[in-house]
Amino acid sequence: MNTLTRPFATREPARTRPRRLRGLLWLVARQHRAVLILCAAATLLGAALIIHERGALLDEAHAGGWPATSVDDFDGARRMRMSDTFNNYAAYVGYLPLLFGVFLGAPLLAADQENGTARLVTTQSVPRSRWLLWKLGFALGLVVLTTAVLGTLLTWYWHAARPFVSSDWLDGTIFDNTGPVLLTRALFTLSLGIAIGALVRRAVTAMTLTFFGAFAFSVAFDYLKPHLATPRRIAFPLESTQPAVLDGAVQVDQWIGTASGRLYGWGTCVDNASPERCRAQKGIVNSVWDYFGYDQMATLQWTAAALLTAGSAVLLAVAVWRTRRQAF
Numbered sequence: 001m002n003t004l005t006r007p008f009a010t011r012e013p014a015r016t017r018p019r020r021l022r023g024l025l026w027l028v029a030r031q032h033r034a035v036l037i038l039c040a041a042a043t044l045l046g047a048a049l050i051i052h053e054r055g056a057l058l059d060e061a062h063a064g065g066w067p068a069t070s071v072d073d074f075d076g077a078r079r080m081r082m083s084d085t086f087n088n089y090a091a092y093v094g095y096l097p098l099l100f101g102v103f104l105g106a107p108l109l110a111a112d113q114e115n116g117t118a119r120l121v122t123t124q125s126v127p128r129s130r131w132l133l134w135k136l137g138f139a140l141g142l143v144v145l146t147t148a149v150l151g152t153l154l155t156w157y158w159h160a161a162r163p164f165v166s167s168d169w170l171d172g173t174i175f176d177n178t179g180p181v182l183l184t185r186a187l188f189t190l191s192l193g194i195a196i197g198a199l200v201r202r203a204v205t206a207m208t209l210t211f212f213g214a215f216a217f218s219v220a221f222d223y224l225k226p227h228l229a230t231p232r233r234i235a236f237p238l239e240s241t242q243p244a245v246l247d248g249a250v251q252v253d254q255w256i257g258t259a260s261g262r263l264y265g266w267g268t269c270v271d272n273a274s275p276e277r278c279r280a281q282k283g284i285v286n287s288v289w290d291y292f293g294y295d296q297m298a299t300l301q302w303t304a305a306a307l308l309t310a311g312s313a314v315l316l317a318v319a320v321w322r323t324r325r326q327a328f
Contacts (some may be wrong), residue, residue: 104193130308
């Protein structure tokens with residue numbers, strides 16, 4: 001009897017797709033994939049919205065007759081709407097440094113130390129310095145990329161919106177979120193969170209402390225801004241209109257003064273029964289301003305950026321020093 005034989009099917013191991021990311025890069029991306037996805041989405045969506053809103057602002061401005069029509073002659077409701085839209089987007093972008101500090105910086109090292117991941121990684125023939133390099137490099141790169149894109153686009157939006165929004169560009173909505181300041185603020189709060197996390201080694205505790213630390217930093221930064229450069233001073237007659245040089249300027253302080261240069265507080269003689277006679281007796285003829293011109297904005301921003309970068313470097317050095325010395 002003939003028998004039909006069929007060859008035994010040879011089982012081959014299932015082929016798995018090779019990973020595009022390997023080693024510590026895969027581990028870091030895997031650990032922080034939620035933040036990575038959120039940052040990518042925020043960058044793409046934020047960029048699209050800023051580009052769209054800038055175009056919409058220019059369309060509305062042209063519909064109102066600008067630039068042939070002066071901004072002062074614009075309908076108040078239209079101008080308010082344009083200003084509010086810009087300020088809202090600038091405020092949303094301004095939350096990024098706080099979010100990066102609390103949700104990325106604070107748990108970056110603290111969570112690995114608390115959960116034992118740092119010990120596991122460094123016992124797998126991975127030097128501690130290499131683990132630190134990948135963790136810090138990933139966080140810094142993510143923050144730089146996100147804030148550089150959104151900060152650049154918001155600055156572009158600001159240049160178009162400037163005639164229609166508040167002239168007080170030293171205000172946090174504009175100064176803190178345009179130019180190089182947004183990026184360096186984000187780096188500082190990120191570094192603050194990393195340093196706090198390396199010191200306390202508890203993720204939730206580090207996030208809480210970073211939140212309050214970032215708030216204290218924002219208060220201190222608002223105080224620091226007017227001291228980043230020397231204000232200019234100008235005197236002009238009390239009853240005259242402001243000189244053109246003050247267009248776009250930010251007032252730092254104001255006095256009234258005599259022709260010889262003697263200064264009085266701006267409220268001098270206001271409560272007097274006869275203010276004009278009081279001023280005449282004191283020889284007060286001028287209004288005196290200390291101010292920052294719009295051309296000083298770049299100097300102030302780059303000075304702030306340099307200080308924030310230096311502060312970030314110090315905080316990161318503290319975090320690295322502490323992490324390399326402590327036992328996991």
